[in-house]
Amino acid sequence: MRLIFLGDVVGKTGREAVCRELPIMRERYNPDVVVVNGENAAHGFGISLDIYQKLRECGADVVTLGNHAFDQREALVFIEREPNLIRPLNWPAGCPGSGTAMVVTPSGQRVLVMNAMGRVMIEPMLDDPFPAVSRELERCHLARDCDAILLDFHGEASSEKMAMGHFADGRASLVVGTHTHTPTADHQILPGGTAYMTDAGMCGDYDSVIGMDKAEPLQRFQRKLPVEKFKPAEGPATVCGVAVETDDKTGLALKVSPIRIGGRLSQVEIEFW
Numbered sequence: 001m002r003l004i005f006l007g008d009v010v011g012k013t014g015r016e017a018v019c020r021e022l023p024i025m026r027e028r029y030n031p032d033v034v035v036v037n038g039e040n041a042a043h044g045f046g047i048s049l050d051i052y053q054k055l056r057e058c059g060a061d062v063v064t065l066g067n068h069a070f071d072q073r074e075a076l077v078f079i080e081r082e083p084n085l086i087r088p089l090n091w092p093a094g095c096p097g098s099g100t101a102m103v104v105t106p107s108g109q110r111v112l113v114m115n116a117m118g119r120v121m122i123e124p125m126l127d128d129p130f131p132a133v134s135r136e137l138e139r140c141h142l143a144r145d146c147d148a149i150l151l152d153f154h155g156e157a158s159s160e161k162m163a164m165g166h167f168a169d170g171r172a173s174l175v176v177g178t179h180t181h182t183p184t185a186d187h188q189i190l191p192g193g194t195a196y197m198t199d200a201g202m203c204g205d206y207d208s209v210i211g212m213d214k215a216e217p218l219q220r221f222q223r224k225l226p227v228e229k230f231k232p233a234e235g236p237a238t239v240c241g242v243a244v245e246t247d248d249k250t251g252l253a254l255k256v257s258p259i260r261i262g263g264r265l266s267q268v269e270i271e272f273w
Contacts, residue, residue, distance in 0.1 A: 001109060001148050001248060002031040002273065004259070005176050006241035007183070008066070009041040010204030010211035011232025015051060018203050021239045021261050022059040029243070029273045033103050033111045034059055035150055037178045038085075039066040040202070044212060044232040046071030049078045052085055062086065062101045064115040066154035066179055067122055070096075088117035088154060090132035100136055102146070109147040109248075112140050114172075116164070118155025122179070129153070130167060137171045142251040148173040149251065155179055158198050165196040173251050174244045176200050181210040183240045183258060183265070193252030201240030206264045208233035238263030243270045 004025065009018055018036065026034065036055055038047045046068045055063050062084045069087040070076050079085050079097035089099020103111045114136055116129040133151065142149050149172040153164045161177035168175050170192025176199075177184075183201025190196050202211050209217035212230045219227060241259040246252060260268040 001033075001111070001246045002029065003111070003148060003150055003174060003244045003246065004029070004031040004034045004241060005150065005152070005174065005200055006034070006036045006203055006239060006259070007200030008037045008039060008178050008181055008202040008204070008211075009055070010181070010202050011040070011044050011234070013232065013234050013237040014202065014204040014211070015041055015054065017237035017239050017262055019054060019058040026059045029270055031243075032105045032107070032109065033061050033113070033148070033150070035062045035064060035113055035152065036060040037066065037152060037154070037200075038063040039068045039154070040211065042072050044230060047075055048072050049074060052078070052082065056084065061103050062113040064113070064152040064178070066117060067124065086113065086115045088115050088126060088129075089136060090116050090127040090129045092127055111148045111150065112146045114149065114151045116151065116153050118153065118157060118160040118164075120155065120157035120160045122156040129164065133164070133168060137168065142171055142173065143249065147248065147251055148246050151175045153177050158184075161198050165190060165194065169194045170252070173246045173253055174242070176242055183260065187242060187256050187258050189253045189256055193250065195242070195244040195253035195256040197242045197256070197258065200242050201238070201260070203239045204237050205233035205235040206238055207235045236263045238265045240265070243273070245272060
Protein backbone atom coordinates (compact mmCIF):
# COMPACT_ATOMS: atom_id res chain seq x y z
CA MET A 1 0.00 0.00 0.00
CA ARG A 2 1.16 3.54 -0.72
CA LEU A 3 0.79 6.24 1.96
CA ILE A 4 1.62 9.94 1.67
CA PHE A 5 1.65 12.35 4.61
CA LEU A 6 2.12 16.12 4.25
CA GLY A 7 3.21 18.27 7.20
CA ASP A 8 1.59 21.36 8.71
CA VAL A 9 0.01 23.58 6.04
CA VAL A 10 0.82 27.18 7.00
CA GLY A 11 -1.33 30.01 5.70
CA LYS A 12 -2.33 30.93 2.17
CA THR A 13 0.99 30.17 0.50
CA GLY A 14 1.03 26.69 2.06
CA ARG A 15 -2.57 26.02 1.03
CA GLU A 16 -1.94 27.13 -2.53
CA ALA A 17 1.18 24.97 -2.81
CA VAL A 18 -0.62 21.87 -1.51
CA CYS A 19 -3.62 22.45 -3.78
CA ARG A 20 -1.23 22.82 -6.72
CA GLU A 21 1.11 19.91 -5.97
CA LEU A 22 -1.14 17.30 -4.37
CA PRO A 23 -3.23 16.55 -7.49
CA ILE A 24 0.04 16.13 -9.41
CA MET A 25 1.34 13.76 -6.74
CA ARG A 26 -1.85 11.73 -6.79
CA GLU A 27 -1.64 11.40 -10.55
CA ARG A 28 2.07 10.57 -10.59
CA TYR A 29 2.37 8.23 -7.58
CA ASN A 30 -1.17 6.85 -7.25
CA PRO A 31 -1.15 6.73 -3.42
CA ASP A 32 -3.83 4.72 -1.66
CA VAL A 33 -4.23 7.26 1.16
CA VAL A 34 -3.08 10.86 1.60
CA VAL A 35 -3.12 12.57 5.01
CA VAL A 36 -2.45 16.30 5.50
CA ASN A 37 -1.95 18.22 8.74
CA GLY A 38 -4.11 21.35 8.52
CA GLU A 39 -3.84 22.91 11.97
CA ASN A 40 -2.07 26.07 10.75
CA ALA A 41 -3.97 26.40 7.48
CA ALA A 42 -6.21 29.36 8.44
CA HIS A 43 -3.79 32.30 8.48
CA GLY A 44 -1.43 30.21 10.60
CA PHE A 45 -3.89 29.35 13.36
CA GLY A 46 -6.48 26.59 13.08
CA ILE A 47 -8.68 25.59 10.19
CA SER A 48 -11.99 26.75 8.70
CA LEU A 49 -14.65 24.64 7.02
CA ASP A 50 -13.89 26.21 3.65
CA ILE A 51 -10.17 25.41 3.93
CA TYR A 52 -10.86 21.86 5.10
CA GLN A 53 -13.12 21.28 2.12
CA LYS A 54 -10.50 22.66 -0.28
CA LEU A 55 -7.83 20.35 1.14
CA ARG A 56 -10.18 17.41 0.69
CA GLU A 57 -11.05 18.47 -2.87
CA CYS A 58 -7.39 18.67 -3.88
CA GLY A 59 -6.69 15.13 -2.67
CA ALA A 60 -6.45 14.80 1.13
CA ASP A 61 -8.32 11.75 2.44
CA VAL A 62 -7.88 12.81 6.08
CA VAL A 63 -6.89 16.15 7.64
CA THR A 64 -5.23 16.06 11.07
CA LEU A 65 -4.88 18.88 13.60
CA GLY A 66 -2.89 19.73 16.75
CA ASN A 67 -2.61 22.38 19.45
CA HIS A 68 -4.31 25.00 17.24
CA ALA A 69 -7.21 22.67 16.43
CA PHE A 70 -9.90 25.02 17.72
CA ASP A 71 -8.33 28.45 17.21
CA GLN A 72 -11.03 29.01 14.59
CA ARG A 73 -14.12 28.67 16.77
CA GLU A 74 -16.27 27.31 13.94
CA ALA A 75 -14.16 24.13 14.08
CA LEU A 76 -15.86 23.25 17.38
CA VAL A 77 -19.06 22.77 15.39
CA PHE A 78 -18.16 21.42 11.96
CA ILE A 79 -15.62 18.88 13.24
CA GLU A 80 -18.57 16.90 14.61
CA ARG A 81 -19.99 16.30 11.13
CA GLU A 82 -16.66 15.77 9.31
CA PRO A 83 -15.36 12.29 10.23
CA ASN A 84 -12.21 12.75 8.13
CA LEU A 85 -11.14 15.82 10.11
CA ILE A 86 -9.51 14.59 13.32
CA ARG A 87 -7.96 16.27 16.37
CA PRO A 88 -5.57 14.76 18.95
CA LEU A 89 -7.22 11.71 20.47
CA ASN A 90 -5.81 12.47 23.93
CA TRP A 91 -7.93 15.63 24.29
CA PRO A 92 -9.93 15.22 27.51
CA ALA A 93 -13.36 13.58 27.40
CA GLY A 94 -16.08 15.84 26.04
CA CYS A 95 -13.94 17.47 23.37
CA PRO A 96 -15.77 17.73 20.03
CA GLY A 97 -14.71 15.46 17.21
CA SER A 98 -12.65 12.29 17.10
CA GLY A 99 -8.97 11.41 17.21
CA THR A 100 -9.16 8.64 14.62
CA ALA A 101 -10.54 8.07 11.13
CA MET A 102 -10.90 4.82 9.18
CA VAL A 103 -10.35 5.21 5.44
CA VAL A 104 -11.53 2.49 3.07
CA THR A 105 -9.61 2.62 -0.21
CA PRO A 106 -11.20 1.90 -3.61
CA SER A 107 -9.64 -1.58 -3.46
CA GLY A 108 -11.30 -2.24 -0.10
CA GLN A 109 -8.23 -1.89 2.11
CA ARG A 110 -8.71 -0.24 5.49
CA VAL A 111 -6.34 2.43 6.84
CA LEU A 112 -6.62 3.74 10.40
CA VAL A 113 -5.41 7.33 10.74
CA MET A 114 -4.65 8.53 14.27
CA ASN A 115 -3.79 11.96 15.66
CA ALA A 116 -2.20 12.45 19.10
CA MET A 117 -0.38 15.30 20.83
CA GLY A 118 2.63 15.40 23.12
CA ARG A 119 2.84 17.06 26.52
CA VAL A 120 6.44 18.36 26.66
CA MET A 121 6.76 22.15 26.12
CA ILE A 122 3.39 22.44 24.38
CA GLU A 123 0.00 23.85 25.31
CA PRO A 124 -2.73 22.97 26.02
CA MET A 125 -1.72 20.17 28.37
CA LEU A 126 -3.70 17.14 27.21
CA ASP A 127 -4.05 13.64 28.68
CA ASP A 128 -1.08 11.27 28.54
CA PRO A 129 -0.73 10.30 24.84
CA PHE A 130 0.96 6.95 25.43
CA PRO A 131 -1.95 5.04 27.02
CA ALA A 132 -4.38 6.86 24.71
CA VAL A 133 -2.48 5.67 21.62
CA SER A 134 -2.08 2.19 23.08
CA ARG A 135 -5.84 1.86 23.61
CA GLU A 136 -6.48 2.66 19.95
CA LEU A 137 -3.82 0.21 18.79
CA GLU A 138 -5.37 -2.51 20.96
CA ARG A 139 -8.80 -1.83 19.49
CA CYS A 140 -7.51 -2.03 15.93
CA HIS A 141 -4.67 -4.49 15.39
CA LEU A 142 -2.49 -3.99 12.33
CA ALA A 143 -2.95 -6.75 9.70
CA ARG A 144 -5.94 -8.14 11.59
CA ASP A 145 -8.43 -5.28 11.82
CA CYS A 146 -6.90 -2.95 9.25
CA ASP A 147 -4.28 -2.97 6.51
CA ALA A 148 -2.26 0.06 7.61
CA ILE A 149 -2.06 2.48 10.56
CA LEU A 150 -0.72 6.04 10.32
CA LEU A 151 -0.10 8.13 13.46
CA ASP A 152 0.45 11.89 13.28
CA PHE A 153 2.11 12.72 16.61
CA HIS A 154 2.00 16.47 17.14
CA GLY A 155 4.72 17.52 19.55
CA GLU A 156 7.47 19.99 20.36
CA ALA A 157 10.11 17.69 21.83
CA SER A 158 12.01 15.38 19.50
CA SER A 159 12.64 13.04 22.42
CA GLU A 160 8.92 12.59 23.05
CA LYS A 161 8.26 11.98 19.37
CA MET A 162 11.09 9.44 19.15
CA ALA A 163 9.75 7.69 22.24
CA MET A 164 6.31 7.45 20.62
CA GLY A 165 7.88 5.97 17.50
CA HIS A 166 9.52 3.18 19.50
CA PHE A 167 6.37 2.77 21.61
CA ALA A 168 4.29 2.06 18.49
CA ASP A 169 7.01 0.15 16.63
CA GLY A 170 5.60 -3.03 15.14
CA ARG A 171 2.04 -1.88 15.78
CA ALA A 172 1.78 0.95 13.24
CA SER A 173 2.82 1.44 9.63
CA LEU A 174 4.01 5.02 10.10
CA VAL A 175 4.63 7.32 13.06
CA VAL A 176 5.38 10.85 11.86
CA GLY A 177 5.90 13.97 13.93
CA THR A 178 4.42 17.38 13.24
CA HIS A 179 4.39 20.84 14.89
CA THR A 180 8.01 22.05 14.71
CA HIS A 181 7.72 22.84 10.97
CA THR A 182 11.29 21.72 10.27
CA PRO A 183 11.81 18.51 8.24
CA THR A 184 14.18 16.11 9.97
CA ALA A 185 16.69 13.82 8.28
CA ASP A 186 15.95 10.72 10.37
CA HIS A 187 13.37 8.99 8.17
CA GLN A 188 13.88 5.28 8.80
CA ILE A 189 12.20 1.95 9.38
CA LEU A 190 12.42 1.00 13.05
CA PRO A 191 13.44 -2.52 14.15
CA GLY A 192 9.82 -3.68 14.46
CA GLY A 193 8.91 -2.51 10.97
CA THR A 194 7.31 0.90 11.62
CA ALA A 195 8.35 3.80 9.37
CA TYR A 196 9.33 6.85 11.42
CA MET A 197 10.26 10.51 10.94
CA THR A 198 10.61 12.95 13.84
CA ASP A 199 9.07 15.85 11.90
CA ALA A 200 7.61 15.96 8.41
CA GLY A 201 8.22 19.70 8.14
CA MET A 202 5.67 22.23 6.96
CA CYS A 203 4.00 23.17 3.74
CA GLY A 204 4.90 26.84 3.86
CA ASP A 205 7.46 29.55 3.14
CA TYR A 206 10.85 28.67 4.66
CA ASP A 207 12.10 32.26 4.34
CA SER A 208 10.41 32.77 7.70
CA VAL A 209 10.43 31.82 11.37
CA ILE A 210 8.60 28.46 11.31
CA GLY A 211 6.27 29.80 8.63
CA MET A 212 5.63 33.23 10.16
CA ASP A 213 6.77 36.53 8.66
CA LYS A 214 10.20 37.21 10.22
CA ALA A 215 9.68 40.75 11.52
CA GLU A 216 7.48 40.08 14.56
CA PRO A 217 9.31 36.94 15.83
CA LEU A 218 12.66 38.73 15.52
CA GLN A 219 11.53 41.78 17.47
CA ARG A 220 9.92 39.60 20.16
CA PHE A 221 13.13 37.62 20.64
CA GLN A 222 15.13 40.83 20.92
CA ARG A 223 12.76 43.06 22.90
CA LYS A 224 10.53 40.53 24.68
CA LEU A 225 7.44 42.56 23.78
CA PRO A 226 4.62 41.69 21.38
CA VAL A 227 3.93 44.50 18.92
CA GLU A 228 1.85 42.86 16.21
CA LYS A 229 0.07 39.58 15.65
CA PHE A 230 2.01 36.83 13.96
CA LYS A 231 1.18 36.48 10.29
CA PRO A 232 2.27 33.77 7.84
CA ALA A 233 5.11 34.50 5.45
CA GLU A 234 3.87 34.82 1.88
CA GLY A 235 6.80 33.66 -0.25
CA PRO A 236 7.00 30.45 -2.30
CA ALA A 237 6.18 27.41 -0.19
CA THR A 238 7.93 24.07 0.04
CA VAL A 239 5.57 21.10 0.26
CA CYS A 240 7.13 18.78 2.86
CA GLY A 241 6.11 15.31 3.95
CA VAL A 242 6.88 11.63 3.89
CA ALA A 243 5.95 8.66 1.70
CA VAL A 244 5.73 5.05 2.85
CA GLU A 245 5.18 1.77 1.05
CA THR A 246 3.78 -1.01 3.23
CA ASP A 247 3.61 -4.78 3.01
CA ASP A 248 0.05 -5.83 2.16
CA LYS A 249 0.38 -8.92 4.36
CA THR A 250 1.76 -7.35 7.54
CA GLY A 251 0.94 -3.65 7.19
CA LEU A 252 4.52 -2.82 8.16
CA ALA A 253 6.79 -0.50 6.21
CA LEU A 254 8.96 -1.65 3.33
CA LYS A 255 10.22 1.74 2.11
CA VAL A 256 10.19 5.32 3.38
CA SER A 257 11.17 8.61 1.77
CA PRO A 258 10.93 12.30 2.62
CA ILE A 259 9.13 14.65 0.26
CA ARG A 260 10.25 18.24 -0.46
CA ILE A 261 8.78 19.99 -3.50
CA GLY A 262 9.10 23.65 -4.50
CA GLY A 263 10.21 26.67 -2.52
CA ARG A 264 13.66 27.18 -0.99
CA LEU A 265 14.64 23.77 0.35
CA SER A 266 16.61 21.10 -1.49
CA GLN A 267 14.20 19.01 -3.52
CA VAL A 268 13.42 15.38 -2.71
CA GLU A 269 10.97 13.34 -4.74
CA ILE A 270 9.80 9.78 -4.16
CA GLU A 271 12.14 7.47 -6.06
CA PHE A 272 10.63 4.05 -5.37
CA TRP A 273 7.26 4.63 -7.09
